[in-house]
Amino acid sequence: MAIVVFVLVALLVLAVLVTGNWYLWRRLFRDTTQGPGAVRRAGAVVIVTGWALTVGAFVTSRSDVPFWLKQLLAWPGYLWLALSLYLLLAVLAGELVRPVLRGVLQRRDRSAETTAAPAAPAAPAEARADVPAEPETVPPDRGAGAARDAGPGGGGASAAPEAPAAGPSRRLFxxxxxxxxxxxxxxxxxxxxTYGVLRGPGVKRVTVPLAKLPRAAHGYRIAVVSDIHLGPVLGRGFAQKVVDTINSTQPDLIAVVGDLVDGSVKDLGPAAAPLAQLRARHGSFFVTGNHEYFSGAEQWVEEVRRLGLTPLENARRELPHFDLAGVNDVAGEDEGQGPDYARALGDRDRGRASVLLAHQPVQIHEAVEYGVDLQLSGHTHGGQLWPANLLAGAANPTLAGLDRYGDTQLYVSRGAGAWGPPTRVGAPSDITVIELASREA
Structure with a gap:
């Protein structure tokens, strides 16, 4: 039964893609040309090639092909995915403009016809006694054909000249x-x-009051970064920008809350190397995201430890003024490495303030059960590409920003990087500095 459902869904997706791309080709290439020709053929080639690159980029991202081939396919393939989405949205929006523009042109043409003064007919030459009639001449290039057109006996007027060729029709225009x-x-x-992503994430500052936080910890700064997504597109240079931005905020603690990479340690180890430069008074901590389990989570946990970060695999650290805990991502359940809240939070002193690092916002419900004061998450990208935020918002309890669930607060970062297309629309990337506030201050 599951196979049948999968096949039906796959066929539905394929039908939607084929229909959508035929519609794009029709509106952008067929309807803008006067007949079959090179432009229409070129349009078909561009669309087919773009999608071939997109499929190739996704397929090779999960395979063992050389990394240079992944990079070669990733840039054009992922960008075409974003471009085709906004081409489709723009062409659909154009359907609302078409009738308006046609109506404007029709009214203009009618107005021009009614305001134009009709030309007075010229008087026949024979009716004007003071002007002798000029003899009719036949152009040399028309020869006998022109004489035949004059009618029987050779008399009469010559044929009217052809009308000039008409310009593009109103519909074509x-x-x-x-x-x-x-x-x-x-x-x-x-x-x-795309420029917004490659430029690097901006810094957001959010103040979060915690009821149990002692006065001595008032103003404690946690730099939260998620969803960096180092891979074939975003590499070492991007990682360096992220590290430099984090360090510039001079945080007390750094929290990397998952989806650091899209690839193996072998391919992306050099790209992640700048993480060794992260600096914070109480250290840097890491929890896995779902993409780590697509990329070899165990190897990446060891790699980030080697780079100086502390992985919190269902574990807790008692810091001077609050407890910091971290749980694995729910994607680890398929590998027997899923989140274990009892292990991370079960035996803690609930009189102390607590902060939980958990990649996905949906993990907030367990955090509430264990009396967590603040959960820090990512995963949603804030939707990344509008209008995908509508889908992401429906799948997550909080899309981005600070929210409250009972006595537990949830902060969701939009992430520093991007997955798939290195492009964000309506959801700018960010690194968030959470400033904890004590009610005793």
């Missing part, structure tokens, strides 16, 4: 304007969103 505007809007959107 509208298609070109709307298609060009849609393409420009999509390229600009993806370009701006």
């Amino acid at each position: 509208v298609s070109r304007v709307v298609g060009g505007a849609a393409a420009a809007a999509a390229v600009a959107t993806v370009g701006h969103g």
Whole structure:
């Protein structure tokens, strides 16, 4: 039964993709040209090639092909995915513009016809006594054909000259304007969103009051970073930007809450090397995200430990003024390494304030049961590409920012990097500095 459902879903997805791309080709290439030709063929080649690169990028990301091949396919493949999304949205929006633009052109044409003064007919030459009639001449290049056209006996007027060739029809003009505007809007959107990611994350500062936090810990700063997603696109240079940004905030503690990488230690070990430069008074801590379990979680736990971070695998550290705990991501359950809240939180002193690192916001419900004061998460990317935020918001209790569930507060970072397309639209990347506040202060 499961196989049947999978096949049906796959066929549905394939049908949607084929229909959507045919619609793009029609609006951007067929409707903007006057007939079959090179432009239409080139449009089909661009669309098919773009999706071939996208499929290749996703397939090779989970395979053992050389890393250089993953990089070669990742950039154009992932960017095409983002571009095709916004091309489709822009062309759909253009459907609302088309009738309006056609109506404007029709009214303009009618107005021009009604305001144009009709030309007065010229008087026949024979009716004007003061002007002798000029003899009719036949252009040399028309020869006998022109004489035949004069009718029997050779008399009569010559045939009227052909009308000049008409310009593009109103429909073709509208298609070109709307298609060009849609393409420009999509390229600009993806370009701006990609620049925002490659530039590096900004810094957000959020104050979170904790009822149990002692006065001595008032103003304690935790730098929260999630979803860096080092991989074939975002590499060592991006990791260095993230590290430099974190260190510039001079935090007391650094929390890396999952989805650090998209690939093996063999391929991405050099890209993650700048993490060894992280500096905080009470150290740097790490918990796994779902993508670590796609990339060899055990190897990455050892690698981040080698780089100087402390992995919290269902574990807890008693810091001077509060407890810091971390649980594995729920994706680890398939490997027998899922979250164990009892191990991390079960025997703690509930009179002390507690902060839990857990990659996914859905883990908040267990945090509430164990009396956690603050959970720090990522995973959602804030939706990353609008309107995907609608889907991400439906799948997670909190999409981004600070929220409260009973006596437990949840903060969700939008993440520092990006998964798939190195592009963000409507969900800028961030590193958040959480400043803890004591009610005794």
